[in-house]
Amino acid sequence: MSSMNENKTKSVTLGVKDFFTNHQNLTSAIYQNFTSAVYQNLTTATYQNLTSATYQNLTSAVYQNLTSAVYQKLTSAVYQNRTSATYQNLTSATYQNLTSAVYQNLTSAVYQNITSAIYQNLTSPTYQNLTPTSTPHVYENIVPVTLLFVFGVVGNAIALSVLICSAKTHKWRPFYRLVCGLAISDGGGILASYPFAEYRYLSNFEYDFPEALCNYLGFVFMFTLMSSAMVVCCMSVDRFVAIFYPFVYNTPTKERRAMMMLGAVWVLAGILSSLHLYGLGASRNYYPGSWCFLDFIDLSSTSKVIYSYIYAFAGAIVVTLTVIINLMVIVFFVKNKFSQSAAKSNRNDLPVVLFLLMIVTLFTSCWAPLMVNIFQHAAFAVTGQGKTELLFLRMAVTNSVIDPWIYILFRKEVMIMLVNFGNRFLGRNTSSPLQKSTASTGKDVSETKRSVSVI
Known part of the structure; x- marks a missing residue:
């Protein structure tokens, strides 16, 4: 009876062992087949879905992180490099442009201020009655x-x-x-x-x-x-x-x-x-x-x-x-x-x-x-x-x-005297036309005297 039970137990043990052995084999075969099939299918489907979702999420996350990191590094690098190059180029260009613009504006502003200042100083009461400073010009x-x-x-x-x-x-x-x-x-x-x-x-x-x-x-x-x-x-x-x-x-x-x-x-x-x-x-x-x-x-x-x-x-x-x-x-x-x-x-x-x-x-x-x-x-x-x-x-x-x-x-008297002097010098008649005109009539003489007394 006991041997019978013992055989029965061995049979059950072998059955279970065979079951687990078959289960392992089946699991391995199913896993391999399933893994291959799932991997292929899942890879294609997941890649497409994951790529789209991940790209969007990753792009946003990476962009934010990368932008901040890159910006800080890039700004520092660019600033150092660009400052030197830009300063040299900008200094030359800006100096030329700025000099012309500033000169024009400064000249006008300074001229007005200087003119006002000089005018106030030079118009002081002390200067008004003084001679300007001698100048070789x-x-x-x-x-x-x-x-x-x-x-x-x-x-x-x-x-x-x-x-x-x-x-x-x-x-x-x-x-x-x-x-x-x-x-x-x-x-x-x-x-x-x-x-x-x-x-x-x-x-x-x-x-x-x-x-x-x-x-x-x-x-x-x-x-x-x-x-x-x-x-x-x-x-x-x-x-x-x-x-x-x-x-x-x-x-x-x-x-x-x-x-x-x-x-x-x-x-x-x-x-x-x-x-x-x-x-x-x-x-x-x-x-x-x-x-x-x-x-x-x-x-x-x-x-x-x-x-x-x-x-x-x-x-x-x-x-x-x-x-x-x-x-x-x-x-x-x-x-x-x-x-x-x-x-x-x-x-x-x-x-x-x-x-x-x-x-x-x-x-x-x-x-x-x-x-x-x-x-x-x-x-x-x-x-x-x-x-x-x-x-x-x-x-x-x-x-x-x-x-x-x-x-x-x-005057008439002096003119007559000069005419007479000229006539004497040239040896001409000393009787001038003015004397003849005044001696022509008594009325003319009186008129002449009146004219002379008026003048």
Whole structure:
């Protein structure tokens, strides 16, 4: 029984063993077949699915991580390499472009700032009355200054000599008293100012006028020009009253009236020319540093503008009044000539008309430009100063130089004397046409005397 059970147990054991052996074989075969089949199928399907899913997920993850890592490394590497290369290239290109742009912008900005700063410093009260610093770039000829000085002093001295020598003839009538005052104003002003200008030229523009000397020269120049213009205006008024109002003119006090007019002219001209000494406006040294005048260039203060307008308005009124009065006198002589008979000689009237035309033309052309220039500066129409102002001053002084010649040497008596001298020198008849015309009739003689007394 026991053997039977034992055999039965062995049979079961062998069966189980065979089962497990077969199971292992089957498992191995199935695993191999399944692995191969699954791997092939799974690889294809999984690869396709996994590639798409993984690529998307991996790309996003890798991109984020890689971008951060690469960016940091790349930035550091590129920055180091690029900085060196870029700096060299950029420096050269930028320097050229930046230099041009900055220079243009900087030049404009710096110029404005420097100009403003310099203008504020140079327009200080200390600088206003001082001569500009001498500079070797000033090249002006001394000949014009010398000619104005010589002819101005000598011409007016000759005029005074002629007046004194011919005192018995003109008997110091009002007109000749005014002529004497004109010669004193012109000759004295030139004599009192031009030696300093000559010294400035002779020093090769190294001598600078001190402030006190510049104030003095400013007064002298302004007084000479203004008093000369006023005396000319008074002479025109004297002729006008003598022609149009002879009864009012011919009074016993006419000589004293002329002296009072002359004194009033000098006082008024002195007041107008000295206002800068009392704080209204200032004097200024003008190019090329050889003359001083009222400061109508730097009008930074209201007082300078007011002073410029006062002087310019006074000069404009004098010029306008002189021109109007002389034109009225000329029109009178022209109408008087055409109203006379044809038989009467016109030689007595022609010199008077020409004489007055010369006065109006010379005085206006020489003196008016300076007044106009002062008006332009006061109205800020023009700026700066240079050779233009120098030219206008010389023109105004030229009027003072020529005044004695046109008022004395071109008069009828002097012309007759010069004609007689020329005739004697050439051996001709000493009887001049002017003398013949004045001796033709008593009426002509009286008319001539009237013309001479008027002129």
